[in-house]
Amino acid sequence: MEPVMAEQGREFDVVVIGGGAVGENVADRAGRTGLSVALVEDALVGGECSYWACMPSKALLRPGAALAAARGVPGAAAAVTGDVDVAAAFARRDVVTHQWDDSSQVDWVESTGITLLRGRARFTGERALTIDGPDGSVQVTARHAVIVATGSAAVVPRIEGLAELPPWTSREATSAQQVPARLAVLGGGVVGVEMATAFADFGSAVTLLVRGDRLLTNAEPFAGEAVAAALRELGVTVLFGTEAQSVRRESDGVHLSTGAGADVVVDEVLVAAGRRPRTADLGLETLGLEPGKPLTVDDALQVTGADGGWLFAVGDVSGRTATTHQGKYDARVVGDVIAARFDPRSSADDSPDGATAGDRSLSADDERAAAPWSRYRATADVAAVPQVVFTRPEVAYVGLSEEAAREKGLDVRVIGYDLENVAGATVLAEDYAGRAQIVVDEARGVIVGATFVGPEVAEMLHAATVAIVGEVPLDRLWHAVPSYPTVSEVWLRLLETAGL
Numbered sequence: 001m002e003p004v005m006a007e008q009g010r011e012f013d014v015v016v017i018g019g020g021a022v023g024e025n026v027a028d029r030a031g032r033t034g035l036s037v038a039l040v041e042d043a044l045v046g047g048e049c050s051y052w053a054c055m056p057s058k059a060l061l062r063p064g065a066a067l068a069a070a071r072g073v074p075g076a077a078a079a080v081t082g083d084v085d086v087a088a089a090f091a092r093r094d095v096v097t098h099q100w101d102d103s104s105q106v107d108w109v110e111s112t113g114i115t116l117l118r119g120r121a122r123f124t125g126e127r128a129l130t131i132d133g134p135d136g137s138v139q140v141t142a143r144h145a146v147i148v149a150t151g152s153a154a155v156v157p158r159i160e161g162l163a164e165l166p167p168w169t170s171r172e173a174t175s176a177q178q179v180p181a182r183l184a185v186l187g188g189g190v191v192g193v194e195m196a197t198a199f200a201d202f203g204s205a206v207t208l209l210v211r212g213d214r215l216l217t218n219a220e221p222f223a224g225e226a227v228a229a230a231l232r233e234l235g236v237t238v239l240f241g242t243e244a245q246s247v248r249r250e251s252d253g254v255h256l257s258t259g260a261g262a263d264v265v266v267d268e269v270l271v272a273a274g275r276r277p278r279t280a281d282l283g284l285e286t287l288g289l290e291p292g293k294p295l296t297v298d299d300a301l302q303v304t305g306a307d308g309g310w311l312f313a314v315g316d317v318s319g320r321t322a323t324t325h326q327g328k329y330d331a332r333v334v335g336d337v338i339a340a341r342f343d344p345r346s347s348a349d350d351s352p353d354g355a356t357a358g359d360r361s362l363s364a365d366d367e368r369a370a371a372p373w374s375r376y377r378a379t380a381d382v383a384a385v386p387q388v389v390f391t392r393p394e395v396a397y398v399g400l401s402e403e404a405a406r407e408k409g410l411d412v413r414v415i416g417y418d419l420e421n422v423a424g425a426t427v428l429a430e431d432y433a434g435r436a437q438i439v440v441d442e443a444r445g446v447i448v449g450a451t452f453v454g455p456e457v458a459e460m461l462h463a464a465t466v467a468i469v470g471e472v473p474l475d476r477l478w479h480a481v482p483s484y485p486t487v488s489e490v491w492l493r494l495l496e497t498a499g500l
C-alpha cells in the first residue's frame with residue numbers, strides 16, 4: 001500500500017530525512033529499540049545507490065568483466081565469440097534497479113514499524129519540520145532527534161555552455177537506454193573511470209578529460225597508472241592536463257574546446273566531477289547553519305555547530321563518507337547513539353542492561369563515556385575506510401595511502417609485491433597482472449593502509465580491513481596462513497618481503 005500524508009501535526013521520537021540506503025539503516029537501527037521513527041523520502045526509497053549509482057553501475061560493468069575473465073583463460077577464451085550484448089546488459093540493469101520501482105523497499109520499511117512519510121522535508125526550527133508531500137503539507141516534530149541523510153548530487157562545473165546541453169550526470173549514465181557513439185567523460189575520479197570502462201565495453205568511443213595528471217587521486221599512484229593504461233588498451237582516449245573551457249552543440253555533435261588543439265567532438269557529455277551535499281533547500285538557516293555546505297559531524301555523528309544535542313547527519317551529506325558501506329556503518333553507530341541517549345529504558349536504574357534491540361544492550365552511561373572503537377563512535381571513518389573501484393583492473397584500498405600516512409607524521413614502511421608472482425594468479429588467468437601494497441606504521445608494527453590492483457581483487461580487501469581495524473601486529477599476522485593456490489597468498493609474500 002502506498003503511504004500517504006495523513007493528519008496535520010505529527011510527532012515522533014525520531015525523524016530521519018532521506019530514505020537512501022543510509023537513512024533506511026538509521027531508521028531501522030534506532031527504531032528497533034521501541035522509539036517511534038518517521039522516515040521522510042521525497043523520491044524513491046533506496047536512494048541513489050539502488051537506482052542510479054552502486055547497483056546499476058555494477059550491473060553495467062559486470063558483463064565486460066565476465067567476458068574479460070573468460071578471455072584470460074585458454075580453454076574458455078575460444079568459447080567467447082562476441083562482445084558485450086548491450087541490450088541484455090541494459091535489461092539486467094533494469095532488473096537490478098527493479099525498473100526504478102521502490103515498492104519492495106517500501107514493503108520492507110513498513111514491515112519494520114517505521115512510518116514512511118512521502119515528501120520534501122524542510123526545517124522550520126529546532127526539531128520542527130514541514131513536509132511537502134503529494135497530499136499537501138504536514139508539520140512534523142521530533143521529540144528527541146532528527147537525522148539528516150539527504151545524500152549528495154552531482155556537481156556540474158561552471159563551464160561555458162555545459163549546463164545548457166544539458167550534460168549527463170551519473171544518473172543519466174547509469175539509467176541510459178542508448179549508447180552514444182562518442183562520449184566525453186569529464187573527471188578522472190571513481191565515476192569517471194567506471195563509466196568510461198562500461199561505455200567503452202558498450203562500443204562508445206570514449207574520451208576521458210582529466211584536469212590533473214593522475215586518475216583516482218585518493219588511491220596510491222600505481223593504481224591510477226594501471227587503470228589509465230587499461231583504459232587506453234580498451235580504446236579510451238585519456239587526456240591528462242585537459243579541461244573543457246567551453247561547450248557548444250553544432251550540427252556534427254557537441255564540441256568541447258580545451259584551449260589546446262582541435263575540439264573534442266562527441267554525441268554526449270558525462271560530468272563526473274564530484275558531488276555536493278543536498279543541504280541547499282533544507283531550511284538550515286533556521287538553525288543557524290549554512291545551506292549548501294556539508295553537515296559536519298563528530299564521531300557520534302552529531303552535527304557540529306548545532307545546539308541542543310538533537311541534530312545528527314550521516315552518509316554523503318556529512319561530507320565524511322562517500323560510499324554506501326561507510327554511510328551504513330555510520331548509520332549503525334548513530335542508531336545506537338540515539339537509542340542509548342533517548343530510549344528511557346537505556347538509563348533506567350532497574351534495567352542494568354538498558355534498552356535492548358535484538359540482542360543488543362544499550363546504555364546511556366556507556367554512550368556518554370564512549371571511547372574510540374566503542375559501538376557508539378564511528379572510529380573506522382578515520383582509521384579504515386575501504387573502497388573498491390570496479391574497473392579492469394579492479395582497484396581496492398583501505399586506510400591510509402603512503403602519502404596520507406606521511407602527512408599524518410607516521411614513520412611508515414611501504415611493502416609491495418607483484419600479484420603475477422603468486423601461484424593463484426597463474427591459475428586465475430594466463431596474463432594476470434597486478435600489485436599489492438601495504439603501508440606499515442613502524443612504531444606500532446601494524447598495517448595502516450593497503451591497496452590491491454588487479455583482476456578480481458575486490459574480494460581480497462576485507463582481510464586488509466580486518467587487519468587494520470584489529471591493529472594486528474605483523475608478527476601475529478604471520479600466523480594467518482593464506483590458502484594455496486589463491487591470489488590472497490600475496491599476504492605471505494608481503495610479510496616475507498617485510499622480513500618475517
Ligand SMILES: Cc1cc2nc3c(=O)[nH]c(=O)nc-3n(C[C@H](O)[C@H](O)[C@H](O)COP(=O)(O)OP(=O)(O)OC[C@H]3O[C@@H](n4cnc5c(N)ncnc54)[C@H](O)[C@@H]3O)c2cc1C
Pocket residue numbers: 017018019020021022023040041042043044045046047048049052053054055057058119120121122149150151152170174191278281282314315316317321322323324325326327
Ligand atoms: C555512479 C555512482 C556509483 C557508485 N557506486 C558505489 C559503489 O559501488 N559502492 C558504494 O559503496 N558506493 C557507491 N557510490 C556512492 C553511493 O551511491 C553513495 O555513497 C550513497 O548512495 C549515499 O547514500 P545516502 O543515503 O547518504 O544518500 P542518497 O542515496 O543520495 O539518499 C538520499 C535520499 O534523500 C532524499 N532526500 C534528499 N533531500 C530530501 C528532503 N529534503 N526531503 C526528503 N527526502 C530527501 C533523496 O531523494 C534520496 O533518496 C556510487 C555513487 C555514484 C554516483
Ligand SMILES: NC(=O)c1ccc[n+]([C@@H]2O[C@H](COP(=O)([O-])OP(=O)(O)OC[C@H]3O[C@@H](n4cnc5c(N)ncnc54)[C@H](O)[C@@H]3O)[C@@H](O)[C@H]2O)c1
Pocket residue numbers: 157158186187188189190191192194210211212216217243272273274275322323387388389390
Ligand atoms: N565503486 C565505488 O565505490 C564508487 C563508484 C562511483 C562513485 N563512488 C563515490 O561517489 C563519489 C563521487 O564520485 P566522482 O567520481 O564524481 O567524484 P571524485 O571526487 O571521485 O572525482 C571527481 C573528479 O573530477 C575532477 N574534477 C572536479 N572538478 C572538475 C572540473 N571543474 N573540471 C574537470 N574535472 C573536475 C576531480 O579532479 C576528480 O578527478 C566518490 O567520492 C566515490 O566515493 C563510489
